[in-house]
Amino acid sequence: MVFLELFLTFFTIGIVTFGGGYAMLPMIQEQVAARWGDLITEAQLVDFVAVSESTPGPFAINMATYIGSVVGGEQGGFMWQVLGSFCATMGVVLPSFIIILIVARIYDRFKESTIVKGCMTGLKPAVVGLIAGAVLNVMGTVFCPGGWAAALLSTPAFYISGAIAVTMVILAFKKVPPIVIICLSAAIGIAVGYMGLLD
Amino acid sequence: MKLKKLLQVFWTFFKIGAFTFGGGYAMIPLIQNEAVEKRHWVTDDDILEIVAIAESTPGPIAINSATFVGYRAAGVLGSVCGTLGVVLPSFVIILALSFVLQEFQALRAVQYAFFGIRAGVLALLIKALWTMYKKSPKGWPAYVVMGLSFLLTAVFSINVIFVIIGCAIFGLVTSRILKKGEVA
Numbered sequence: 001m002v003f004l005e006l007f008l009t010f011f012t013i014g015i016v017t018f019g020g021g022y023a024m025l026p027m028i029q030e031q032v033a034a035r036w037g038d039l040i041t042e043a044q045l046v047d048f049v050a051v052s053e054s055t056p057g058p059f060a061i062n063m064a065t066y067i068g069s070v071v072g073g074e075q076g077g078f079m080w081q082v083l084g085s086f087c088a089t090m091g092v093v094l095p096s097f098i099i100i101l102i103v104a105r106i107y108d109r110f111k112e113s114t115i116v117k118g119c120m121t122g123l124k125p126a127v128v129g130l131i132a133g134a135v136l137n138v139m140g141t142v143f144c145p146g147g148w149a150a151a152l153l154s155t156p157a158f159y160i161s162g163a164i165a166v167t168m169v170i171l172a173f174k175k176v177p178p179i180v181i182i183c184l185s186a187a188i189g190i191a192v193g194y195m196g197l198l199d
Numbered sequence: 200m201k202l203k204k205l206l207q208v209f210w211t212f213f214k215i216g217a218f219t220f221g222g223g224y225a226m227i228p229l230i231q232n233e234a235v236e237k238r239h240w241v242t243d244d245d246i247l248e249i250v251a252i253a254e255s256t257p258g259p260i261a262i263n264s265a266t267f268v269g270y271r272a273a274g275v276l277g278s279v280c281g282t283l284g285v286v287l288p289s290f291v292i293i294l295a296l297s298f299v300l301q302e303f304q305a306l307r308a309v310q311y312a313f314f315g316i317r318a319g320v321l322a323l324l325i326k327a328l329w330t331m332y333k334k335s336p337k338g339w340p341a342y343v344v345m346g347l348s349f350l351l352t353a354v355f356s357i358n359v360i361f362v363i364i365g366c367a368i369f370g371l372v373t374s375r376i377l378k379k380g381e382v383a
Contacts, residue, residue: 014257014258016257016359016360017258018255021260022327026359027360030352049320049323050313056220056292057261057286057292058216058260058285060259061262062289065294065297066293069293069294070301073301081294085293089286093258093282095258097258097262097282099258100258100266100278101270103267111251114375118370118374119370119371121340121370121371121373122340122369122370122371122373125340125341125345126344128328128332128335128345129345129346129348129352130363132353133348133353141317142317157314161317164322167322168322171322172323172325173326177220178220178323181319181322182316182319184319185315185317185320186315188315189313193308193314194308194311
């Protein structure tokens with residue numbers, strides 16, 4: 001039952017990801033590759049990270065809705081797509097919702113809890129390591145879409161990707177908003193594409 | 200009266216969901232403006248609390264804060280309205296986009312655009328990595344956790360869930376031991 005699978009997968013993602021946003025990406029990458037790798041490629045997932053960044057709303061909801069729509073859509077038409085999105089989104093929302101309702105009642109005890117504080121000293125650096133893994137993963141998608149061997153033949157696309165990535169890292173650290181970075185990258189992609197540098 | 204308040208909570212978070220890009224911390228100033236200054240549902244201190252809670256509970260900050268403020272404003276029903284409000288705009292927009300994307304994916308210009316965008320996303324991720332690193336505790340236990348969680352997931356392909364649970368336990372145990380050391 002693919003809809004139950006969508007709900008449970010995103011429910012689990014919702015439970016174990018602290019910090020929100022990009023902290024969810026490593027787990028989403030892992031689960032999508034394992035469960036729906038035939039429907040959503042790694043490159044499509046990266047594309048969708050960009051779409052999530054350039055549309056309003058929380059990253060996690062955007063990703064869940066999109067993946068739910070694609071996976072549900074495999075079952076048939078429009079209604080299945082909506083149902084898939086609904087199951088995935090409910091799944092990712094519900095854990096936070098329930099936990100916050102509980103925490104809102106016992107906030108003072110929660111705030112002073114040494115157990116919570118202790119766990120957080122392990123979870124915060126864990127997120128750093130996990131995102132580093134996601135960075136490596138996306139590097140693979142960007143620089144070696146055809147595998148490491150093909151990348152060593154170093155096509156112009158390899159160097160162009162590198163140049164775009166370096167430029168955008170500099171802009172990102174200069175606090176240029178993500179949406180501007182995505183639009184600029186898209187414009188460069190279209191320009192070099194029509195110059196014939198990618199074929 | 201009650202119904203009016205619930206509708207206000209829903210509408211407030213609907214607007215916040217519809218107009219903040221990137222989610223997360225970008226929403227905090229908007230929530231402050233609407234929920235503290237305009238509606239007086241919560242105080243500035245509550246907002247600071249929400250950020251602290253959001254950082255130590257799972258899930259997106261947007262959901263955490265919508266649930267929390269909604270609860271403070273109008274109880275459990277309020278939290279339902281706040282959460283639905285903040286989710287709905289994304290849900291509708293992305294659902295619509297997923298149709299459009301599937302239609303346009305084959306276009307040459309779209310493929311070229313995404314070629315550039317993928318490199319741009321890599322840059323955004325590197326920035327996010329740096330931001331998370333700055334917010335993380337430092338010291339040897341933290342560096343061990345960073346290294347291990349990277350190696351275990353990226354190189355050895357261990358399930359992310361197990362790694363997260365393991366790191367939480369590791370943090371709990373080391374923080375206890377280090378604290379005892381300080382006392383002695």
